[in-house]
Structures are given as structure tokens and as C-alpha cells.
Amino acid sequence: MAEYDFDLIIIGSGAAGLTIASGAAQLGVKVLLIEKEKQMGGDCLHYGCVPSKTLIKCAKVRHQMTNADSYGLPTPNLDPVDFAKVAAHIQSVIDTIQPHDSPERFEGLGATVRFGTASFRDPHTISLEPPEGGTPEHISGKTIVIAAGSTPSKPPFKGLDQVDYLTNETVFSQKTLPKTLTVIGGGPIAVEMAQSFQRLGSQVTLLQRSAHILSKEDTDMAEVVETSLRKDGVTIVTNTSIKEISQHDDQISVTCGTKGDSSQTVTSEKLLVALGRAPAVEALNLKNTGVEYSKKGIPVDEKMRTNVPHIYAVGDITGKYQFTHAAGYEGGIVIANAVFKMPRKADYTLLPWVTYSDPELASIGYNEKRAQQADIKYTVHTESFAFNDRALAENQPEGKLKLLQDQKGRIIGVQIAGIHAGELINEWVAILGGKVSLSTLAGAIHPYPTVSEINKKVAGTILSKKVFSPFTRKVLRTLFKYRGRA
Structure with missing residues (x-):
């Protein structure tokens, strides 16, 4: 049996790479984590989720200040925005989070962290070029995970x-x-x-x-x-x-x-x-491995394996779901298969996502477009935030919740466009993942006034059509001689 320098080599330190490195190292696997940038954390920390959500919050605060009169408050005289200060604030948030993704932390867990540009020399060997240039180092691994992420798409627009x-x-x-x-x-x-x-x-x-x-x-x-x-x-x-x-x-x-x-x-x-964003496949020299790939990414099976069984691919590089939480989930799939040798398949049926606009738009499962594409017959139930007391108190009554049921009455998807939609969808993650019934949700006590009451209300509205039906009134009238409206 061949001797390899490492049990596991991971290319990329985004959400997927960090998840795998942390889990595998703590399980006693000899891990090498390679990152091409000067800092770990991937696109999410430096160019995506963290800076964008920080900017969104800055913009929302400014918006509320300029619209103070809608809350019965005096409108302040505001100076123009100094974006250099906003950018500095964004960087301070990144800097605060950065230690969680530091080399020191992961080396403390047992992983080896190296910086440089990685490319394949052969199916088991990585050529690592130092950040400052120089002679590349050749490092072998029994199993290799490609988590190299993506880059902004460059459309072929003239000029x-x-x-x-x-x-x-x-x-x-x-x-x-x-x-x-x-x-x-x-x-x-x-x-x-x-x-x-x-x-x-x-x-x-x-x-x-x-x-x-x-x-x-x-x-x-x-x-x-x-x-x-x-x-x-x-x-x-x-x-x-x-x-x-x-x-x-x-x-x-x-x-x-x-x-x-x-x-x-x-x-x-x-x-x-x-x-x-486009999968960052070009610099990897995948032609030296036999791994299939295209400009759309690296295709993988349900176990996150490429067509070369000991090489896995996760996160944006696959071209599937370009979400940080999806990449983290896929990292867990790799740990199960590559480390524990226990077959576990990725299932994206209940993958939620959020657009962090104001109001937010969150989704899990099927929406009407996807249900129609899958030829699934469904019914739609909606609840408006205009009837949610907390949304009215927050002066954000826009939007609605939409729930889809199939012909057997099973919930197949929920979309929420409205205040705190990204937080509200988490209850549906638990409900759908745990196969919780609508009657359980409708009977659960939600604090008042909270925006999350809209989840309880849609369940109650659906059930009320059965509970308060003419048939139910007829049965009760017969059994208990009630004299109200038939």
C-alpha cells in the first residue's frame, strides 16, 4: 500500500473546507488544509455573506433615520454618507470573526494549514506554489477534497x-x-x-x-x-x-x-x-486527475464524490447550490463518507435560502414554479403580514407567507416575503425536517406579539376549514342539541 503524506488534503478554507478540516482533524485524521488567499474563511467571510449583511444593516439604519417621520419622530438632518467609514465598519466585523477561522485555531485542532496555490500533479499529488512564488512543493494525499469555491462571473458583454x-x-x-x-x-x-x-x-x-x-x-x-x-x-x-x-x-x-x-x-x-459566480476550476489542473469538469463546475454524486472515487468536491465548485450553509452541510456529508466510511447521501429537498432585502424573501421546499416544473399538483394557502400585530407595530406590514400542500395534504414548501422572513423560515426547517403536523403547530403557544405568529396562523387557518365545516356543525348539533346556526 502506498504511503501518503496526509490522510486528507483539502483545497480551500471556505465553509465546506473548514467544516471538513475541523471534524476530520478532531477525529485523528492527518489533515492538510490549503488556502490560496492570505487569510482563511473563504468568500463568505471576505466578499459575501458577512460584508453584504453588514452593509445591508448600515443601509437599513440610514433608511430608518431618513424615514423617522413614519414613526412619529422628527427627521434628523443627515450628512452625506462617508463610505470610507462604512467600509471600515465592514472590515471591523470581518476582523472580529476572522479569529474563528484562523490557522492557529485549526492547527490547535490537529490540522496542518498551508498557504499557496494548489494544483494537481496527479490524482493523489498536489503541487503547492508558495504565496511569494518559488519552487512548488509536491504533497500526496490518500483522499483529496476540492473546496476551491468560485469567482465572480464575467459575462461576454461587448466592451x-x-x-x-x-x-x-x-x-x-x-x-x-x-x-x-x-x-x-x-x-x-x-x-x-x-x-x-x-x-x-x-x-x-x-x-x-x-x-x-x-x-x-x-x-x-x-x-x-x-x-x-x-x-x-x-x-x-x-x-x-x-x-x-x-x-x-x-x-x-x-x-x-x-x-x-x-x-x-x-x-x-x-x-x-x-x-x-463561476466555479474556480481553471487553476486546478484537473486534467491531471481524470476528474470530469466543465465551466459549470465539477459534477459529484450524492456522496459528494467526483468520478474519481478518492477525490471529493464540495461547495461552490460543484456549481450546485452556492450557499454557505449548503457548503457546510456538504462538508458533513464528506466527513461521513470519507472519514467514518459510512454511506450518507446529500438531500437538498429541505434546503432553505434567504434573500436579505428589506423585506426579506425566504424559501424552503417547493415554490409554485418548481412544483409546476415537477408536475406536482398542489394547493396554496397564504397569510398576510398586514394582519400580524407585531408587523404593524414595527411599521412593516408588507408581504405574506405562502404554503403549498400536495394532494395528500403534505406540506411541500413554504415561502415568506416580509419582515424577518429569514428568521421565520427556521421554524419551518424544524417542522418539515421533523415531520411536525399542522395541528401541533397550530396548538403550540407562540408569544404575543411576535411576527412568528404568522406561522401558527397559517396552520390554524388551514385546519379551521375542517374544524368549522358544515359537517362538524351538523354532527355537534345532532349529538349535543346545539341550537346555533346550522
């Missing part, structure tokens, strides 16, 4: 490579707030950034190729968010196709085609391209 545009990797570190900003894209990142910069004081135009933003969501739920963005002042142009991008002095122009083949040009100080 894009000739302009200085922003991505999610550069937008948070700007020194000044752009007076005008064009955002290309209509997904979660585009929507979150468009609303945040508008609230901070930029004039934002969002260009979306589909008929509505958040095109993977049901139209009625996406409209809740779209209405909020328009109310904030964001100009949203849908059904667009980008024809050309050019830069003149300090202005960037985007010429796009719109419905009816007409065209318009949007000019702004800054351009943010937010059209998703």
Missing part, C-alpha cells in the same frame, strides 16, 4: 473588459459612495446591493434580463421585494439585453435592448456586475 467595473469582491472596499450606480443582474446579490446603495444615497438603476427580479422565485413573492426597491427609489428595467458597455472619463455607459427592440443607454459613475 466589459475595457471598463473598470465592480464585483462582489470589490464593491465593499470603495472609498467613496458613488453618486450613481448601475447594477447588472436581478439575483439576490444584485437586489441586496441595489437596495443598500440606494438607501445610502446613490441613485441606482438595476438592469434585469427577466420579466421580474429574483426570477427563480414566484412572481407574486418577488413583487413584494421589487415594490420595496422601487419605493426606495431604485430604477428597475426588466426584459433587457446588454448590447455594449463603454467608459468615457469617469462615467460608464451601458446600452441595452428592451422589450419591443427599443434601446436605451444608462450612464453612471460606477457599474456593478452581479450575474452570479
Whole structure:
């Protein structure tokens, strides 16, 4: 049997890589964790979840201050936003979290951490190039996990490579707030950034190729968010196709085609391209391994294995679900299969996700679009936040909860567009994962007044159609001689 330098080599220290390194090292596995950047934590900590949610909070506070009169409060005289201070605040949050993902912590758990660029020399050997350059080191591993993440997508728009545009990797570190900003894209990142910069004081135009933003969501739920963005002042142009991008002095122009083949040009100080992320497969030299891959990512089976059994791939690199919580979950699947040698398959049926706009949009299971694509017959039940006392007290009555049941009455999905939707969806994670009945939810005591009462209310509304039916009244009238309305 061949002797390897390490039992397990992990390429990438994002959510998936850190989950695997921590678990495997504590179980006595000889682990090498490789990170190409100067710091560990991956895109989520440095360019994604953490900086974006910090910016969103900054923008929301500013928005509340400028709309103080809606709460019966005097509107303060506010100075323009100094984005350098906002960027410094964002960095301070990253710095606070960074020690949790430090080399010292993971080496303390038993892992070896090395920095540099990793590529495959053969199916069991990694070539590690030091950060400062020099002669690469060759390191062998019995099992290898590719968790190298993704990079911002670079669409082939005419002229894009000739302009200085922003991505999610550069937008948070700007020194000044752009007076005008064009955002290309209509997904979660585009929507979150468009609303945040508008609230901070930029004039934002969002260009979306589909008929509505958040095109993977049901139209009625996406409209809740779209209405909020328009109310904030964001100009949203849908059904667009980008024809050309050019830069003149300090202005960037985007010429796009719109419905009816007409065209318009949007000019702004800054351009943010937010059209998703591409799996970072190019630098890995996967051709030396026999691992199948494409620009869409590395395909894996339900155990997160590539077509080469001892090589696994997890997180954004697979091109599947580009969420931090999905990557962490996949890391657990790898530990079960690669370390414990116990077969465990990934199941994304109840994978939740959230768009952190204001209001938020959260989802778990099937929405109407996905149910229709799967040819599932369903019924829809909704509850409005306009009838939730806490939402009214918070002055955020917009939005609704939508629940889908199949023909057997089983809950197959829940979508929430409204205040604290990202927190409210967690109750449904437990309900659906634990197969909790609607009657249990309806009978559970929820504190009053809380936004989470909307979960209890939709369950009660569904059950009440059976409890308060004409048949039930007839039975009770017969048994107990009640004289009320038949």
C-alpha cells in the first residue's frame, strides 16, 4: 500500500473546507488544509455573506433615520454618507470573526494549514506554489477534497473588459459612495446591493434580463421585494439585453435592448456586475486527475464524490447550490463518507435560502414554479403580514407567507416575503425536517406579539376549514342539541 503524506488534503478554507478540516482533524485524521488567499474563511467571510449583511444593516439604519417621520419622530438632518467609514465598519466585523477561522485555531485542532496555490500533479499529488512564488512543493494525499469555491462571473458583454467595473469582491472596499450606480443582474446579490446603495444615497438603476427580479422565485413573492426597491427609489428595467458597455472619463455607459427592440443607454459613475459566480476550476489542473469538469463546475454524486472515487468536491465548485450553509452541510456529508466510511447521501429537498432585502424573501421546499416544473399538483394557502400585530407595530406590514400542500395534504414548501422572513423560515426547517403536523403547530403557544405568529396562523387557518365545516356543525348539533346556526 502506498504511503501518503496526509490522510486528507483539502483545497480551500471556505465553509465546506473548514467544516471538513475541523471534524476530520478532531477525529485523528492527518489533515492538510490549503488556502490560496492570505487569510482563511473563504468568500463568505471576505466578499459575501458577512460584508453584504453588514452593509445591508448600515443601509437599513440610514433608511430608518431618513424615514423617522413614519414613526412619529422628527427627521434628523443627515450628512452625506462617508463610505470610507462604512467600509471600515465592514472590515471591523470581518476582523472580529476572522479569529474563528484562523490557522492557529485549526492547527490547535490537529490540522496542518498551508498557504499557496494548489494544483494537481496527479490524482493523489498536489503541487503547492508558495504565496511569494518559488519552487512548488509536491504533497500526496490518500483522499483529496476540492473546496476551491468560485469567482465572480464575467459575462461576454461587448466592451466589459475595457471598463473598470465592480464585483462582489470589490464593491465593499470603495472609498467613496458613488453618486450613481448601475447594477447588472436581478439575483439576490444584485437586489441586496441595489437596495443598500440606494438607501445610502446613490441613485441606482438595476438592469434585469427577466420579466421580474429574483426570477427563480414566484412572481407574486418577488413583487413584494421589487415594490420595496422601487419605493426606495431604485430604477428597475426588466426584459433587457446588454448590447455594449463603454467608459468615457469617469462615467460608464451601458446600452441595452428592451422589450419591443427599443434601446436605451444608462450612464453612471460606477457599474456593478452581479450575474452570479463561476466555479474556480481553471487553476486546478484537473486534467491531471481524470476528474470530469466543465465551466459549470465539477459534477459529484450524492456522496459528494467526483468520478474519481478518492477525490471529493464540495461547495461552490460543484456549481450546485452556492450557499454557505449548503457548503457546510456538504462538508458533513464528506466527513461521513470519507472519514467514518459510512454511506450518507446529500438531500437538498429541505434546503432553505434567504434573500436579505428589506423585506426579506425566504424559501424552503417547493415554490409554485418548481412544483409546476415537477408536475406536482398542489394547493396554496397564504397569510398576510398586514394582519400580524407585531408587523404593524414595527411599521412593516408588507408581504405574506405562502404554503403549498400536495394532494395528500403534505406540506411541500413554504415561502415568506416580509419582515424577518429569514428568521421565520427556521421554524419551518424544524417542522418539515421533523415531520411536525399542522395541528401541533397550530396548538403550540407562540408569544404575543411576535411576527412568528404568522406561522401558527397559517396552520390554524388551514385546519379551521375542517374544524368549522358544515359537517362538524351538523354532527355537534345532532349529538349535543346545539341550537346555533346550522
